Amino acid sequence: MARFKKEGKREIPAINTGSMSDIIFMFLFFFMVITNMREATLFVKVLPPQATEIQKLEKKSLASSVYVGEPMKSAMYGTEPRIQLNDQFAEVKDIREFVEKERAARNEIDRPLLSTTLKVDGNVKMGIVTDIKQELRQVGAFKITYATRRGKAKSDE
Amino acid sequence: MAKKIPEINSGSMADISFLLLTFFLLTSSINTDMGISRKLPPPIDPSVKPPEIKKRNIFTVLVNANDQLLVNGSLGDISTLKTKTLEFLTNPSSDPNLPEKTIRYIDLLGNIEVSKGVISLQNDRGTSYEMYIKVQNELTAAVNELRNKLSKEKFGKKFEDLKSEAKREAIQKAIPISISEAEPKDVGGIK
Numbered sequence: 001m002a003r004f005k006k007e008g009k010r011e012i013p014a015i016n017t018g019s020m021s022d023i024i025f026m027f028l029f030f031f032m033v034i035t036n037m038r039e040a041t042l043f044v045k046v047l048p049p050q051a052t053e054i055q056k057l058e059k060k061s062l063a064s065s066v067y068v069g070e071p072m073k074s075a076m077y078g079t080e081p082r083i084q085l086n087d088q089f090a091e092v093k094d095i096r097e098f099v100e101k102e103r104a105a106r107n108e109i110d111r112p113l114l115s116t117t118l119k120v121d122g123n124v125k126m127g128i129v130t131d132i133k134q135e136l137r138q139v140g141a142f143k144i145t146y147a148t149r150r151g152k153a154k155s156d157e
Numbered sequence: 158m159a160k161k162i163p164e165i166n167s168g169s170m171a172d173i174s175f176l177l178l179t180f181f182l183l184t185s186s187i188n189t190d191m192g193i194s195r196k197l198p199p200p201i202d203p204s205v206k207p208p209e210i211k212k213r214n215i216f217t218v219l220v221n222a223n224d225q226l227l228v229n230g231s232l233g234d235i236s237t238l239k240t241k242t243l244e245f246l247t248n249p250s251s252d253p254n255l256p257e258k259t260i261r262y263i264d265l266l267g268n269i270e271v272s273k274g275v276i277s278l279q280n281d282r283g284t285s286y287e288m289y290i291k292v293q294n295e296l297t298a299a300v301n302e303l304r305n306k307l308s309k310e311k312f313g314k315k316f317e318d319l320k321s322e323a324k325r326e327a328i329q330k331a332i333p334i335s336i337s338e339a340e341p342k343d344v345g346g347i348k
Binding site for chain 2 (some may be wrong): 017019020024025026027031032035048049051052053054055056057060061063115117120122124125126128129130131133136137138140141142143144145146147148149150154
């Protein structure tokens, strides 16, 4: 009978966690590569409309964003759609300065390639968007992209 | 005898990298910018008269403040806009009421028929942005379909899968996105 008796306590070997950090670092790099930093804190609600014929923006670093939508704190700022440039509310006339600043920040070679992405909420009326487009035309920023979500566009409510 | 160097405890390394990982997860967003690209026309010089375009070469799309469509003078619907645009751009039966075509020589494609049609898009200040994008989307869909068809015929690939810049340019020349947006005006009152 003694043959079956265990000889002392058997110890479970410790799991080697040395490679754990390598795995996590791999994750980290993966996420760093596929993501981009949030560029601005949004003050306006922006839910772009859906569309099917969309294309990816070629160069993200060459695009500057203009946000238009209802302010988040509607109790403070009202519900009228507002424009947001960088980190603050702006008026249509501020776009000129904004575009010029964006231009000045880029290389001379990249300047003609600069584009403007209009991130506009679906419920906004075209009036304000038209004003922005007119202003962009005046400044000479002709390349624009209407930001949209991927999805069905045809469904009529 | 050399002293044995004690091993560095790397157990906490995983914790540190976890911390970094969560930091990046929180501060970044995966979504890439997608959208419909357009090119705005340069500002109008008031002294230059706009070029005359024959009526048959214009396809007018009007969107009013109630998001209703007027396509070429009759009440339209978003669901039929694409087929109408396709018909306009291709003019398959050489209808005298649909746009003219010119034969142009384009590199890589040879002599090809290019439609002279121009889509004129007008919207009101009260039109919702959602509707505007829907219309733009349908118009782009029509152009993309034509481009894909031509690209398949000539190069055996869809337009969006074409790698060569020269081929893309050739197709773009053959089927341009000719959407003209009118100077803004107020139709249908201020909303």
